[in-house]
Amino acid sequence: MIHGLKGRLLSGAVMFATVGMASTAVAQTPEGKLVIAINQEPQDLGAQGIYKEVNATGLRNVLEGLIAIDPATGEMIPVLATAWERVDGSTLRMTIREGVTFHDGSPLDAAAVATSINWVWSPENAFTIQEYAGPGVITAEAIDAMTIEVTSSEPDPLLEFRMTLGGVSSAVQLAEAPERHFDTPIGTGPYVFDEWQRGQYWSADVNPDWWGLTADDAYGTTTPDFAELQLVFRTENAARVAMVQSGEAQMAMFPSSSECDRAADENAYDCVTGPSTTYLYGRLDHSLHADPILQDPRIREAVFLGLDIKGLVGLIGLASVPQGQLGTKEAIGFNEDLSPYPYDPERAMALLAEAKADGVDISSLNIEIVGRDSTPRISTIVQAMGAMLQGVGIGNEVRVQTPQEFNPRVRIGGYANEPNRQMMQIHVKQNPSGDYGLLLLSNFACPEIDDPTGPARSSVYCDADFDAALEAAMGLYGDERDAAMQALVKAIHDRHLTVPLALLDRGYLVESGIEFTFGTDHRIQAVYINKVD
Incomplete structure (x- = not known):
């Protein structure tokens, strides 16, 4: 069932589980590799790109934003910001989560977040996220150690939503090696970037120090179940399908409707779809x-x-x-x-x-x-x-x-x-x-x-x-x-x-024994991919 009323942020979302599988997640130590066959190689892995799931699939596993959209409710939920309030039509005051560190060991604080926001939304950098910038120029300023104000140069009713789009990247990297930001992302997420083999895949390893392991308000339906992620680039639809059929991958993006029909007769995998x-x-x-x-x-x-x-x-x-x-x-x-x-x-x-x-x-x-x-x-x-x-x-x-x-x-x-x-x-x-x-x-x-x-x-x-x-x-x-x-x-x-x-509609081939929760924005995040009984 799709939920939603006009004026809500999203039209709603629904959980899609492998047919015949129980919906109870298995609590366990992360182990094994989750391989996902995706339909294209990313253009880059910069923090501005977490908004474009097709062009930078899975990047939110490494780079987190301030706010996210809950796939089950369509509502805004806290990530690196624990609270936010309107100061006026152009300004948003946000409280930054305490006790979080970037994958390079540097601390997450208001100054680091402001640096990242100003980098991502800078008109001079001219990143593609500018297509979502709204009527004004977006800037951020730290007003104390753990509080920032995000401001648009014009009144912007969608400023909160825009804060769901960009990622927060290490301010140390941006200062010392900004060129590496595009191919070696350093974030705060549940997975730490490993490598990008051009033309083949990019990969990440589970983050044992992820803040979400101990926070009461962590997002996701599970703590990480997999020790490794690997996103394999396969433009050809048949190649992605073959990877799941052979057991080489646990998931594959965007099968055709006929392949989804065929999956209904398979025991090893199924097709899950959603609006x-x-x-x-x-x-x-x-x-x-x-x-x-x-x-x-x-x-x-x-x-x-x-x-x-x-x-x-x-x-x-x-x-x-x-x-x-x-x-x-x-x-x-x-x-x-x-x-x-x-x-x-x-x-x-x-x-x-x-x-x-x-x-x-x-x-x-x-x-x-x-x-x-x-x-x-x-x-x-x-x-x-x-x-x-x-x-x-x-x-x-x-x-x-x-x-x-x-x-x-x-x-x-x-x-x-x-x-x-x-x-x-x-x-x-x-x-x-x-x-x-x-x-x-x-x-x-x-x-x-x-x-x-x-x-x-x-x-x-x-x-x-x-x-x-x-x-x-x-x-x-x-x-x-x-x-x-x-x-x-x-x-x-x-x-x-x-x-x-x-x-x-978007569809995925998913190996039996795995449950994938997604909303209408179809984010592929490992904390929403569960091993089930």
Whole structure:
């Protein structure tokens, strides 16, 4: 059962256990190795990356945040901060947990936490977490030995949520060897980083001095059951599945729906699935350096009407059709009046004919439909979309690229290198905040083309009126915020900027005898992975 009311942080969560297994954890000394086959190698292991579970899977086992989201309730729970309170609309006062040490032996205190927050959220560092930075610049200051104040330069109703996103890293390392921060993380978590074998895996060992072993308010459903963690990189879905089938791994990310069906007949492992806040979507270039032909509203509508979204969802499996927007019904700003874009090839062809009659060179349409190879079943998806658009007379080419190729192209820095491009990015994105402000700012606010550091660095849209309305909405609370966000969501829908393709369930193959608890943000943390009777 999924719990949640509009206005809660998340839509809720549920515990998923291996079928036939008891739900009682076995209390024991950590032993053995937990091997997890994941779908891509991390871009880096910096503290800013704990928010992106797919791009830095499992990093929260080493680097902890100040606050976390409980996977069973969707509520905020203490981690390295034991308490927090609002000073005003822009400032959050947080009490730091006492008696905690980093893996390098240095103490956790207010000064160390402030250093890490300022590092992670610095606009000058321009980390990808800036996409979640909100309306202002986030900074932190120690006000006594164990208390910090976190401040946004603009009023920010989501400041507490943003403190769930970034990790806290050793201030000693940041001062003495900041370059090592990206490949040798030093945190406070239940596991200590061991090594990163490029192209193969990264690993960690259990932390015998973890504060959670003695704290009454430690997070998780178990103290660590495994002595070692190893996250093995396997882009190919079949390779991940084979690792569990052979017993080489205890868990594997993102099996297909057919593989989940097949697992029902297996005794050695099962497939566990659950809803997520993750969406597959297509973002169509609109302005900036895009081909001007894509600014014609008839062309854009024709592209969207030429896509059979329901058919794509069936092809993807473990997914449902989104209601014309990137959000669940519980999210602040969800617009009940919107519907999925219809599949109407006849209307699409009529719009193209109308544009051609007005002098638009339809023959110059050649949209690149590009996806990242770590997205499950991406080759099948982009090929199907290409065939659909070809069927209504829209020229295209399909391409699947590695993260190293794909990521730079979909950020501001890559725009100027491809003038007059025609691109639809097929990508996945989460909205773990339960608030549309996060998605609207990162996807649709006008980016500064000469400053690739801001929250809208991946936006392909630019409209001054929209930006003004979004800026006003970001500072609102309650029903006023909900109504303002709904209006902005409708504007995005009506202008055919992003086509929501699927609301994704997430699935895992899990060895029998292991119980995995996760929420809609699908964090893989060993303290939520239990050995059971």
